[in-house]
Amino acid sequence: xxxxxxxxxxxxxxxxxxxxxxxxxxxxxxxxxxxxxxxxxxxxxxxxxxxxxxxxxxxxxxxxxxxxxxxxxxxxxxxxxxxxxxxxxxxxxxxxxxxxxxxxxxxxxxxxxxxxxxxxxxxxxxxxxxxxxxxxxxxxxxxxxxxxxxxxxxxxxxxxxxxxxxxxxxxxxxxxxxxxxxxxxxxxxxxxxxxxxxxxxxxxxxxxxxxxxxxxxxxxxxxxxxxxxxxxxxxxxxxxxxxxxxxxxxxxxxxxxxxxxxxxxxxxxxxxxxxxxxxxxxxxxxxxxxx
Amino acid sequence: xxxxxxxxxxxxxxxxxxxxxxxxxxxxxxxxxxxxxxxxxxxxxxxxxxxxxxxxxxxxxxxxxxxxxxxxxxxxxxxxxxxxxxxxxxxxxxxxxxxxxxxxxxxxxxxxxxxxxxxxxxxxxxxxxxxxxxxxxxxxxxxxxxxxxxxxxxxxxxxxxxxxxxxxxxxxxxxxxxxxxxxxxxxxxxxxxxxxxxxxxxxxxxxxxxxxxxxxxxxxxxxxxxxxxxxxxxxxxxxxxxxxxxxxxxxxxxxxxxxxxxxxxxxxxxxxxxxxxxxxxxxxxxxxxxxxxxxx
Numbered sequence: 001x002x003x004x005x006x007x008x009x010x011x012x013x014x015x016x017x018x019x020x021x022x023x024x025x026x027x028x029x030x031x032x033x034x035x036x037x038x039x040x041x042x043x044x045x046x047x048x049x050x051x052x053x054x055x056x057x058x059x060x061x062x063x064x065x066x067x068x069x070x071x072x073x074x075x076x077x078x079x080x081x082x083x084x085x086x087x088x089x090x091x092x093x094x095x096x097x098x099x100x101x102x103x104x105x106x107x108x109x110x111x112x113x114x115x116x117x118x119x120x121x122x123x124x125x126x127x128x129x130x131x132x133x134x135x136x137x138x139x140x141x142x143x144x145x146x147x148x149x150x151x152x153x154x155x156x157x158x159x160x161x162x163x164x165x166x167x168x169x170x171x172x173x174x175x176x177x178x179x180x181x182x183x184x185x186x187x188x189x190x191x192x193x194x195x196x197x198x199x200x201x202x203x204x205x206x207x208x209x210x211x212x213x214x215x216x217x218x219x220x221x222x223x224x225x226x227x228x229x230x231x232x233x234x235x236x237x238x239x240x241x242x243x244x245x246x247x248x249x250x251x252x253x254x255x256x257x258x259x260x261x262x263x264x265x266x267x268x269x270x271x272x273x274x275x276x277x278x279x280x281x282x283x284x285x286x287x288x289x290x291x
Numbered sequence: 292x293x294x295x296x297x298x299x300x301x302x303x304x305x306x307x308x309x310x311x312x313x314x315x316x317x318x319x320x321x322x323x324x325x326x327x328x329x330x331x332x333x334x335x336x337x338x339x340x341x342x343x344x345x346x347x348x349x350x351x352x353x354x355x356x357x358x359x360x361x362x363x364x365x366x367x368x369x370x371x372x373x374x375x376x377x378x379x380x381x382x383x384x385x386x387x388x389x390x391x392x393x394x395x396x397x398x399x400x401x402x403x404x405x406x407x408x409x410x411x412x413x414x415x416x417x418x419x420x421x422x423x424x425x426x427x428x429x430x431x432x433x434x435x436x437x438x439x440x441x442x443x444x445x446x447x448x449x450x451x452x453x454x455x456x457x458x459x460x461x462x463x464x465x466x467x468x469x470x471x472x473x474x475x476x477x478x479x480x481x482x483x484x485x486x487x488x489x490x491x492x493x494x495x496x497x498x499x500x501x502x503x504x505x506x507x508x509x510x511x512x513x514x515x516x517x518x519x520x521x522x523x524x525x526x527x528x529x530x531x532x533x534x535x536x537x538x539x540x541x542x543x544x545x546x547x548x549x550x551x552x553x554x555x556x557x558x559x560x561x562x563x564x565x566x567x568x569x570x571x572x573x574x575x576x577x578x579x580x581x582x583x584x585x586x587x
Contacts, residue, residue: 138310
């Protein structure tokens, strides 16, 4: 602070002067403006998906009314593609991978936090490599492996890859939290004759907030991924919702009703999920998770 | 103890570390007679960097990828910082609501974001024309995604629109953890908000600036979905939007009449691996060490 050009009288204090109110107003204006910019494209797509074709082009900014309301896009989507099947596939892959990541990562994090053994730090670092190096770069080899295992075009291939992808960050975050669990607690349980498995089960509820954070972080990239479904499971029976939407959008690119309806359908699940979990997600990102 | 460590380590090693290493190995082999793969040393890399059938595409993809990265560093991260600074200000109302809404585009799939923006920018729908018209700029309305000169920058900005939430939240976390006493002391000394921000807050969040930088770098050099969705695997017009991710996909998976070439694909993955590793190592050794010195 060597450059103090302004006299101290000009320092903005809460509740004083026009300069202060101008600043407050300006801050809100910028935030409101940017929020509008962030939401406008999404709202525009959702609103227009419920309109008939001519209204989409004539009055794109109007809400659908009795004249312009139409579900023709949604009908095309459900006759042209198996969105219900894609949705179930996405759900199986996401929840399956999530369960495995949470189970395996919490076990590993527990061991890393609880036991002192040779190579503890080294193993922690080894498991952390995957935080920075994207698994995508190993795709050529992963595809060969899945072919050899006969797992191409199965949901298992996706679940295995996503589990491997999710483990590094999950172990990292969970072990930070597990180190904060007081040792006396575990020692007391041991004196009472609890087995090591029992102690693990005892700790789980104590790190529930961390598990929630990890769950959200793991889930969103898996649900949204295009790359691995495209490479490993592009068959009609195993398409995820994102791949299904991508293929459908490519085929129906000139049918605006269908395009807008399928975009809305593909967006809804993740937006619902986000509304439910946004507090957990943002708390995770803003506390300790990455620092 | 082994029981606890085994599942995570095994799955991670089998489906992440092994494929990464095996991919690096595949970059050093080529299919020989009888489809047997033979070790060829760095021949694939030599071909990729010098052969007229490969090198122009590689350099084009690398250059485009650096442009993509530069736009994120120059637009996304400053906007993220600005929004975080506003959201950390005590005088702003409804901060939690703003935070939640501003982060919404970040949780959407890139595929959907790409299509949404393709519609918005489409001259057929005319949304971008109306929008520019508000500012009297109709003459600027062009098929941005279809022109060689503007497609890459346009897509970079679409990507910025989506991902700005990540730097915003990371900067916000760093800003709210600054002790109030430090800021109060500067205020008492007569510093204004601008001076407090650049003189006190910004130096204190430098570690986060580094993290945001390296995350942007890794994410950008691994990007694929947005280009593939909006411009297809050929990354048109005329490869103007081809980045390493799409070049990698096209090469190993094949496109239209061009058959897939797994070993050359693995070679491109090897180049991407080296670029990303260089970025991460530079960050770990250069940036962090310099920060430690400042702290001392």
